[in-house]
Amino acid sequence: MEMVSPSNRLELLFDDILYVGHAKKEHLLMCAVFEKIVGHSDAVLQIGELLLEAFQSEDARYDFVERLCQSLPEANLQAVEDDLKRLSPEELHRFALTGESDLPVMTLPVPNLMFTRDLAAVVHDRIIMSHAATSARTRESIIIHVVLHHHPRFEDVQDNIIKLPKGVTFEGGDLLVASPETVLIGHSERTSFGAIMAIAHELFEHTPVEHVLAVDLPKIRAMMHLDTVFTFASPDECVVFPPVIENDSFGYCVHLTASGTEGKFVTDMRLSFRSALEELLEREITFVKCGGGERLQQEREQWTDGANVFTVGPGAIIGYERNRRTFEGLRDRGYRVVKAESFLSYFEDSDYTPGAEKLAIQLAGTELSRGRGGPRCMTLPIARTTS
Ligand SMILES: NC(=[NH2+])NCCC[C@H](N)C(=O)O
Numbered sequence: 001m002e003m004v005s006p007s008n009r010l011e012l013l014f015d016d017i018l019y020v021g022h023a024k025k026e027h028l029l030m031c032a033v034f035e036k037i038v039g040h041s042d043a044v045l046q047i048g049e050l051l052l053e054a055f056q057s058e059d060a061r062y063d064f065v066e067r068l069c070q071s072l073p074e075a076n077l078q079a080v081e082d083d084l085k086r087l088s089p090e091e092l093h094r095f096a097l098t099g100e101s102d103l104p105v106m107t108l109p110v111p112n113l114m115f116t117r118d119l120a121a122v123v124h125d126r127i128i129m130s131h132a133a134t135s136a137r138t139r140e141s142i143i144i145h146v147v148l149h150h151h152p153r154f155e156d157v158q159d160n161i162i163k164l165p166k167g168v169t170f171e172g173g174d175l176l177v178a179s180p181e182t183v184l185i186g187h188s189e190r191t192s193f194g195a196i197m198a199i200a201h202e203l204f205e206h207t208p209v210e211h212v213l214a215v216d217l218p219k220i221r222a223m224m225h226l227d228t229v230f231t232f233a234s235p236d237e238c239v240v241f242p243p244v245i246e247n248d249s250f251g252y253c254v255h256l257t258a259s260g261t262e263g264k265f266v267t268d269m270r271l272s273f274r275s276a277l278e279e280l281l282e283r284e285i286t287f288v289k290c291g292g293g294e295r296l297q298q299e300r301e302q303w304t305d306g307a308n309v310f311t312v313g314p315g316a317i318i319g320y321e322r323n324r325r326t327f328e329g330l331r332d333r334g335y336r337v338v339k340a341e342s343f344l345s346y347f348e349d350s351d352y353t354p355g356a357e358k359l360a361i362q363l364a365g366t367e368l369s370r371g372r373g374g375p376r377c378m379t380l381p382i383a384r385t386t387s
Pocket of ligand 1: 014115117224225227228374
């Protein structure tokens, strides 16, 4: 992230230059909250470390270099393909993350790797790998490929990895698991309709998922994924950006179900996302408004990821503190609002019991929030249990 500059920031999908030291501290604080809530120190894995561990295998390094050379032919990395293959695990790791090495070739860094959510999506026992929509994030799709295929931790899931067909694009921030049978996918700036169909096909075939709701989003940067305008706080509460999510109109929400005939879906055009969701989940859902009741504040808080909360455990969600009105809405729903630091010091000498009360944890995140991603974007749950 230290390599994002005023001249390359747009290409790297950053609106601003972050104060990296502070961003790191904020990230560490967020991870400490996750560990406390989950209750063990192995709860949080760091993608950079997983990659370095995977690179201990020569096969992994070769696979990475070959895919990299094929995926970005314009970078002309083929010229140094053999040299790249000879780099040590540490040197290749540095090159993978920063684009720098001692070789006479340079490529862009991958500062968006902190938004691990977009690298893949886990639904039941399947892992859908991303097909990044932009060249700034293409290398991240290769990184997750290498980690999943070569890291010993993922040895047992090889047959469960879903690879999407060529030509479609998909980023994990667009997929939300609403229930064991229902998955929501944004048709966004980053995820193509072809990807939604391919994912629906795979899920219907291999998992208990029976319904996919495709949600059409404005194809704009501020709402690049579904989780920028809609996230679950609990099974019956969501934080939503009303102008987009409560905009009932024709073609905005398409319900896909399997037809029983290979290659065919039953589609059902829904005018209201809320009613489609409530019908599928068989319960009423409360929509907590990101930014409160006023349009201007809704837009301001959506821009700083007010609608992007992450549910760490039953009843415990985390979001950026600056989205004050969003937190007020959560307080009205019975959440106790507490700062991340206070949460950690309160539970310093005792265990946290999930579900004892509804907690909305505030992460200052003044630097992180300038990267256009919130706590949900910065996580990638790799296993789920239903409660
Ligand atoms: N799941 C998300 N909403 N991710 C946010 C990603 C932000 C990142 N800067 C990008 O533009 O790609």
